Amino acid sequence: DQQVKQNSPSLSVQEGRISILNCDYTNSMFDYFLWYKKYPAEGPTFLISISSIKDKNEDGRFTVFLNKSAKHLSLHIVPSQPGDSAVYFCAAKVPGTQGGKLIFGQGTELSVKP
Amino acid sequence: GAVVSQHPSWVICKSGTSVKIECRSLDFQATTMFWYRQFPKQSLMLMATSNEGSKATYEQGVEKDKFLINHASLTLSTLTVTSAHPEDSSFYICSASKGPYYNEQFFGPGTRLTVL
Numbered sequence: 001d002q003q004v005k006q007n008s009p010s011l012s013v014q015e016g017r018i019s020i021l022n023c024d025y026t027n028s029m030f031d032y033f034l035w036y037k038k039y040p041a042e043g044p045t046f047l048i049s050i051s052s053i054k055d056k057n058e059d060g061r062f063t064v065f066l067n068k069s070a071k072h073l074s075l076h077i078v079p080s081q082p083g084d085s086a087v088y089f090c091a092a093k094v095p096g097t098q099g100g101k102l103i104f105g106q107g108t109e110l111s112v113k114p
Numbered sequence: 115g116a117v118v119s120q121h122p123s124w125v126i127c128k129s130g131t132s133v134k135i136e137c138r139s140l141d142f143q144a145t146t147m148f149w150y151r152q153f154p155k156q157s158l159m160l161m162a163t164s165n166e167g168s169k170a171t172y173e174q175g176v177e178k179d180k181f182l183i184n185h186a187s188l189t190l191s192t193l194t195v196t197s198a199h200p201e202d203s204s205f206y207i208c209s210a211s212k213g214p215y216y217n218e219q220f221f222g223p224g225t226r227l228t229v230l
Binding site: 051100101 | 118120146148155156157158159160163205207209211214216217218219220221222223224226
């Protein structure tokens with residue numbers, strides 16, 4: 001039972017254009033969502049997050065949108081840069097878990113071409 | 115900052131031996147640490163949640179006698195893969211949380227385990 005899904009395993013974008021990465025979830029009890037960036041053979045690094053009480057959070061080139069009714073969130077990267085090429089994971093925090101248990105999606109590999 | 119280290123970064127061992135992986139929070143105290151496993155091209159699968167001074171909580175399907183977790187201090191958790199077999203070969207990643215009121219987890223760089 002995959003509670004967090006990233007249905008696009010890969011995405012290719014031209015440098016300077018917008019990258020949109022999507023994530024769907026099934027559990028309406030999730031109260032916090034995070035995006036992580038991961039390079040091969042490295043641990044994930046935190047990018048941006050959003051609380052379930054908000055519908056948008058912006059940090060520089062990164063914006064996360066949350067649509068609770070659709071149980072959908074997306075990460076927008078504008079403008080995309082070649083250094084953004086990596087695997088992006090969305091994660092949902094399970095409420096009521098000590099320390100914040102996360103459930104991860106399958107990841108989307110973003111390739112930004114010069 | 116929130117830096118988490120793992121040691122070793124990679125290890126190769128013979129089948130039947132045990133391997134210990136350390137996870138340290140370098141600049142904060144981690145009341146909770148998590149251990150994940152990642153297969154190539156797949157997601158991070160949570161193996162267990164480790165709380166300082168108490169027994170780890172294992173996810174369904176994870177053998178607690180095979181994957182021994184110890185969280186002896188607020189800055190150190192260890193994962194020991196006992197009697198390792200080739201199917202245990204994987205990328206193991208730990209993460210640490212600053213506490214129950216923090217939402218983010220901070221990840222270590224991971225450990226590549228290869229069992230021959």
